[in-house]
Amino acid sequence: MFPHDSFRDYIRDLERRDLLMRVRRLDQDAYEMTALSYRLMDCLGMYEAPAVLVEEVRIDGEWRRGPVIFNHQGHWDTEAIVLGLDPVPNHGRETYRRAIDHVLGLLDSNGGKLPLIPPVEIARDAAPVKEQLYTGDDIDITRFPFIKSNPADSARYVNTGSVFTEDQELGKNFGTYRCEIKGPRRLGVNPEPGQGAWKMLMKKKERGEKQAHVSIVVGQDPIVWVISGSSVSKDGTDELSIAGGFRGRPVEVVKSETNDMLVPAHAEMVIEGIIPLDQPMLPEGPFGEMYGYLGLRKSENFYMDITAITCRKDPWILNQFTGVTRGFITSPLEGIALARLRKFQPDIVMMHSPVEATGLSFVSIRKRKPGQGLSVGKAIARFVPISKVVVVVDDDIDVLDRNQVLHAMGSRWQPYPASEIIKEARGMPLDPSSPHRPMSSKIVIDATRQWPEEGGPDPYPELNRTLLERLAPESFERVDRFWGDLLQRWRR
Ligand SMILES: Cc1cc2nc3c(=O)[nH]c(=O)nc-3n(C[C@H](O)[C@H](O)[C@H](O)COP(=O)(O)O)c2cc1C
Structure with a gap:
């Protein structure tokens, strides 16, 4: 089936592989979907739980036809399936390694860069996302089964949309930013400061422009979804071309109705609109965020007025239970990061940041000299914002196996002198523990076997x-x- 051209192709593939749980109906007014997402994590954990498809959902007292889908890229096997590989049967960590090797192979065979295949435009009447068109007074985003994910969230959200923006100076961008439903024809748009869309909107403001056009794509094919939610393109390379490179075939695109932006033609829905830049902004949030804590209410944030919605007939809606389930496969991002890190630190064997404990990063090294554990760990802590606790281990430890890492910490680590605290480095803006967001203190834990020169035992006991x-x-x-x-x- 690879490459999956659409979200629904991919979900059908998951069902065929027995990785989809179907639920007939759930009452989201009683937060049944939310509680189910937590229960799945309790029972199976983030990397073993299936995707869930809910056929009908009760929202604001009304049963609405879905399906609404969640946890579509949570299971270990999805790391391979999304990239067109076969999972290693019953072996999540080997499947993950296979996916990482695939990404490293893509980079290797292309001189260290990701292969690019530019998108191709198709005719409007060949584009499934144009099956239905709503404009003017017919627009009503509230009639689609977008849910309120948590009781303390401010509202229902479109929380999986890829927000497409363009700028004459900065080029093209898309990123997944949550969008608060403010009314039938109004959405909040939440790129955090420093994000691609935020930079574009601020640039337009600086130039005195009065408005910005936006197209928000919901129900993306699985690779566009990954690229949209992670900063794979750091140097302005066209993200749809990167997606094409991963797919080995171009993403088919079609022109938006009310602006010139080209958007994936096989998506489930596109919400087009205008962000006013010369008007006061509006409050937004709070929302249950990625660390699993309720975020802050923003006193002012961008919003957009919807100018058109195009969608498939009965669009399939993706919801993300942020901070509960895994959002997207991480082997592309970790494979790219690994290749970059190895350029400066060739003794790094593997690095992994487990999604269930955002803030932790495990790295294994082929240790060649005393002090190397701490020095590699410090370099990562300083440069990788999400790495607040960096645990460095020897290369006999599999960093994908949490138990092995914990065992190394318990048995090989002496907190003094094999640790270092960095008082302040760039952290994650959403870390609930940070007193000065986005700055954070950090710790490096050197859980490699300490050599005699480092004060370790001589000889070191054998396992x-x-x-x-x-x-x-x-x-x-x-x-x-x-x-x-x-x-x-x-x-x-
Ligand atoms: C489900 C989901 C929701 C997200 N929500 C937001 C958000 O509201 N604001 C934000 O700045 N980033 C959010 N992110 C992270 C961005 O999508 C990610 O940082 C991406 O790299 C942004 O694209 P950009 O680098 O082109 O700005 C979210 C990611 C996912 C997967």
Whole structure:
């Protein structure tokens, strides 16, 4: 099925692979969808829970036809499926490694850069997203099953839209920013300061422009979704061309109705509008944010007046339970980051930031000299905003396995002297613990075996498992051969 041209193609593929839970109807006035998303995490965790498709949802007292989908890129296997690879059966971490290797391979075969395939424009009548058109008084965004995700959120939100903007100086951009539903024809638009759309809107303001056109794409194909929610393009490279490069085939686009922007033609919906730049802004939020905490209410934020909605007949709506489920696959971003980091720190083997504990980053190194654990960790803490707690381990530890990392911390780390606190570095603007957002203090934990020159024991005790492998080399092979099937039945 790869590449998936549309959101619904991808969801159907997940169903075929038994990675989709179908639920007939949920009452979101009683927050059943929200509680289900938490329960799935309680039972299965972020990397094992299936996608969920809810056929009908009660919103504001009315049952509305969906489907509404959530957690569509949460399961380990989706890391491979989105990229057109086969998952390694029953092995999430190996599947993830396969996806990372694929991304490294793409970069390698293209001189260190992501391959680019520019989008192609198709005719309006060939574009599924143009099946229905609403303009003028017929526009009513509230009639679609966008939900209020948390009881303390200020409103219902379009919280998975890719906001497309263009600027004569800065070029093109799209990013996923939450949009508060303010009325039938009005949405909040929330690019945080420094984000692509924010820079464009501020630039237009500076030049004295009165308004900005926006097209918001909902129900994107799975690769456009990944590119939209992560800063894969840092140097202004066209993000749709990057998506094409990952797909190995161009993204088909079509012109918006009320502006000239080209948007994915196979999306579920496009909401077009105008952001006034010469009017006072409006309050927005609060909203349950990525760290799992309620965000701050903003006293003023951008908003847009909707000028047109185009959509498929009965559009499929994607909701993101931010801070509860994984939002998107991370192997593309981590693969790119790994390739960049290895240029400056060639001894880095692997790096991973587990989504269930935003703020933590685990990195393994091929340690060659004393002090290297701390120095690699400090470089990451200073340059990667999301890395607040950096744990450095030896290369015999698999950083994708949380238990191995915790075991190394418990057994190899001496807090003194193998730690360093950085008083202030760039952190994440949404970190609820930060007194001066976006700045943050940081800690580097060197959980590599400390060498004698670093004050470590001489000789360093050996791991029991390593001794077993050395002294009884056939033991694992025998167990796998004779009792592998039995183990398979008990595998989580
Ligand atoms: C579901 C979801 C919601 C998001 N909401 C916001 C948001 O409201 N504001 C924001 O600035 N970034 C938000 N992000 C993160 C941005 O999408 C991400 O930083 C992206 O790189 C922004 O694109 P840009 O780099 O082109 O600005 C969200 C990401 C996801 C996956």
